[in-house]
Amino acid sequence: MNAQSQTIKAVRYHGKEDVRIEDIARATIKPGQVRIAPKFCGICGTDVHEFTDGNNLIPEPGSPHPITGETHPLTLGHEFSGFVEEVGEGVAGIRVGDKVCVQPIIYDGDCRSCKRGLVNCCDRNGFIGLSGWGGGLCQSTVVPESCVKVLPDGVPLRVGALVEPLSVAWHAVKTSPYREGGSASALVVGGGPIGLAVVQTLVGRGCPNIIVSEMSAKRREFASQFGAHHVLDPASQDVVAEVRRLTGGAGADVGFDAAGSQHAIDTAFEALKARGTLVNIAVWGKRAAIDMNEIVFREKSYLGVATFSLGDFEEVIEAIASGRMDPTGMITKTITMNDIVSEGFHTLINDKDSHVKILVDIDAST
Known part of the structure; x- marks a missing residue:
């Protein structure tokens, strides 16, 4: 995708056993948002269950997510890392070119759980890449500034895509x-x-x-x-x-x-x-x-326990950067977006014991 292109390639969920590579419009950035070019994105067990069993967390047409307002078809991918392409008005502390990963929880900030800092227990929570707001299995995506976590030099992008499951x-x-x-x-x-x-x-x-x-x-x-x-x-x-x-x-x-x-x-x-x-x-x-x-x-x-809460991403990144954790061995296979069904979903369905984490290399997909 060149800088002028207004379309991008994305892995789109259309329902049970129906995942497609499609050209979609490049999202418009708004104040308080950050545009990221994903480089690596992991395939989660949740993604596999949505593929094999049909909509569970992914909202179906007629029942949009209460915060995003979206239903399928939508872009998959909630375990991803990449580079910052653009920052919206009002964004501070994040610069173009920064190496980042994304904390994907969507929360309203107003419910009793959120006011206690328990955003993972939000009454209306969801996930980027499952509930809307784009996802990491694409060439360019836009997320809120609060979701973006900068990776230090000692944490490569491949490992950055493991921060979410860790x-x-x-x-x-x-x-x-x-x-x-x-x-x-x-x-x-x-x-x-x-x-x-x-x-x-x-x-x-x-x-x-x-x-x-x-x-x-x-x-x-x-x-x-x-x-x-x-x-x-x-x-x-x-x-x-x-x-x-x-x-x-x-x-x-x-x-x-x-x-x-x-x-x-x-x-x-x-x-x-x-x-x-x-x-x-x-x-x-x-x-x-x-x-x-x-x-x-x-x-x-x-x-x-439910997923993760505020501060967990930063602590995991610090543990990796300091050498206390080395999760590189969790990556057991790397594929392209074009192979997401045959080499991604089907591999994790038919040979799951041989794999811990399959990553999608977004750049290799173009």
Whole structure:
């Protein structure tokens, strides 16, 4: 796309199993906005679910998002990095040419949650790339200034596209009772992209005893590669007994459920120590049952966490820049926009255990 072009190429969601590469109008920049040329954009599990199952978070025609007013078709991509192309009137602290990533939460700023700083719990929240306001799977997009986070020189753009999923994990660990500097043990149930991001976060925050339970042999390899101290196979090992053995008989101080299955939640709760906390990160497709007597008689806690909140992106960027976290190994494949369906969605559907994060190289798509 040259500087004068008024059209751009974008990955557009039209409904279940209907994603297209289209030419669309280049968005007009308004005061308080920043125009970004995306360079790398990750494919999220949420994107895959929208593709396979149809509209869930993406608003359907007739039911526009309450803030953006948009429905599909819309541009996908909420895990992205790029360069600043243009800044709107009133924007301060962001310059043309800056290397950036985008915090994609959309929030109204007026509800009770937002007024408490809990923008991730906004009554009307959404996501850039899922609810409207453009997305990262295109050649040029416009976002609010507040969403733009500058990347320091030591954080390459490929890694910048990982800040969003890492912030989900960072928020979960930060919100949990785990605190750096102690001898706490942590159990991570589920070694998919978010579970592995939790492992990276726990390593970056100095956890001395990280235990992962995961069915897939390949994902167990990833967990070990990313720094887990102990990796368990629930198909062949008694996870509860092993966790107790690895924690001196006490059980884990904190657990993170990144699997979202009944078996996972049962195992994680039983593997906790008395007064331990299970943190739920997984998005559930159905109701779960919880053994309330585990909560009552052993004073355990169950904590839900949602995406990330204000300040999490900046903390993740600092952790990467300082060397406390090196998430480069999470990138398992890089593709072009033209291959988004065959090499992106279909790969994550048919061979998901072999991949942590597939990135789309926007420049290679032109």
